[in-house]
Amino acid sequence: MERTLDEVKIFVKAGDGGRGCDSRLRISEKKFLNTGGEGGSGGSVIVRADRNVTNLREFLYHPHFRAGSGGLGGSNHKRGKKGRDVVISVPSGTVVYRKDKSFLIRDLVEAGDEVIVLEGGRGGAGNAGGRFAQPGEAGGSLEIVLIFKIPADVFLIGLPNTGKSKLLNRLTHAHAREESFPFSTRHPELGTHETPDYRQVLLCELPALYRESHAGRGLGVDYLKHLDRGKIILFVLDPLNAFAGTLGEGYDILLETLGRYRPSLLEISRGVVVNKMDLEEVRERVGAEKFRPPDPLFLISAETGEGVEELMHFVTAHLRKMETPKELSHG
Ligand SMILES: Nc1nc2c(ncn2[C@@H]2O[C@H](COP(=O)(O)OP(=O)(O)OP(=O)(O)O)[C@@H](O)[C@H]2O)c(=O)[nH]1
Numbered sequence: 001m002e003r004t005l006d007e008v009k010i011f012v013k014a015g016d017g018g019r020g021c022d023s024r025l026r027i028s029e030k031k032f033l034n035t036g037g038e039g040g041s042g043g044s045v046i047v048r049a050d051r052n053v054t055n056l057r058e059f060l061y062h063p064h065f066r067a068g069s070g071g072l073g074g075s076n077h078k079r080g081k082k083g084r085d086v087v088i089s090v091p092s093g094t095v096v097y098r099k100d101k102s103f104l105i106r107d108l109v110e111a112g113d114e115v116i117v118l119e120g121g122r123g124g125a126g127n128a129g130g131r132f133a134q135p136g137e138a139g140g141s142l143e144i145v146l147i148f149k150i151p152a153d154v155f156l157i158g159l160p161n162t163g164k165s166k167l168l169n170r171l172t173h174a175h176a177r178e179e180s181f182p183f184s185t186r187h188p189e190l191g192t193h194e195t196p197d198y199r200q201v202l203l204c205e206l207p208a209l210y211r212e213s214h215a216g217r218g219l220g221v222d223y224l225k226h227l228d229r230g231k232i233i234l235f236v237l238d239p240l241n242a243f244a245g246t247l248g249e250g251y252d253i254l255l256e257t258l259g260r261y262r263p264s265l266l267e268i269s270r271g272v273v274v275n276k277m278d279l280e281e282v283r284e285r286v287g288a289e290k291f292r293p294p295d296p297l298f299l300i301s302a303e304t305g306e307g308v309e310e311l312m313h314f315v316t317a318h319l320r321k322m323e324t325p326k327e328l329s330h331g
Pocket residue numbers: 158159160161162163164165166167177178179180181182183184185186207208275276277278279300301302303304
């Protein structure tokens with residue numbers, strides 16, 4: 001499976017402004033009129049979210065971008081041609097920062113969102129204004145960091161082997177690897193679920209967490225940065241899991257891992273999914289444990305589909321509620 005590239009650095013340069021023109025028109029024996037036109041402005045550098053771009057891989061190989069220079073001013077007040085803008089296409093969900101990441105330039109959430117990261121240099125004045133013709137302003141240059149955060153609505157997280165991939169595959173057309181061994185999903189997996197009323201919900205499975213993940217063991221916690229964009233996080237649990245003695249313990253490990261990584265992640269809505277309910281042993285353990293998490297609980301089987309419809313009903317109702325403008329939701 002292809003690695004999702006999350007962060008790249010690129011180097012951009014705006015176009016230089018064109019030189020102004022020095023031109024004189026002789027109108028009589030002793031009289032001249034200055035007619036030199038202004039130089040064209042340099043091209044700008046624009047970063048735009050494009051639905052046809054799905055990752056930042058290309059930038060590893062081509063990190064340099066340069067906009068075109070403005071044309072020279074001409075005689076007879078003719079202005080120089082504007083330099084060619086350069087448009088850098090990135091996936092939706094890309095955050096654009098200045099090089100040290102201390103300054104956020106723009107968060108390009110949706111396809112079509114764009115930002116001018118550098119304006120081209122201004123063209124130099126021509127001598128028509130009575131001054132000497134001027135050289136154009138040099139275009140600036142900048143180092144930019146692009147960070148891709150998966151723009152999913154729903155994230156599936158869990159201890160290893162709880163059935164996240166099977167659930168993702170059941171709900172979407174994804175082909176995430178389902179395996180009987182732990183840590184089989186090594187990179188985020190995405191899929192689009194279509195609801196009965198034709199809405200699209202983007203789901204993402206993150207690689208498994210366990211008690212030691214925050215210390216960098218297993219697959220680490222680096223990919224938790226994607227959760228920033230999530231509207232709902234589903235904790236997928238199964239009571240037979242080798243990485244936790246009980247459902248409660250599994251839940252606590254996940255909650256604690258999120259909180260340690262970034263406390264604000266705990267403010268995102270959650271749902272708890274107990275999977276593998278088709279297995280007798282699972283039903284018995286669930287009955288015996290009397291697990292009562294503080295978040296909405298769903299007992300499902302990703303294998304048979306039992307309980308999945310109810311889960312997605314909760315998810316879509318919640319997403320819809322989040323979209324409702326505040327003024328309307330009062331009534
Ligand atoms: N009986 C039963 N088995 C399931 C169910 N869901 C998943 N499994 C099995 O559990 C194992 C793990 O499933 P995956 O979907 O790969 O689990 P995962 O959570 O994605 O695992 P990692 O990505 O490794 O963390 C596989 O052998 C699945 O066939 C279920 O609802 N019922």
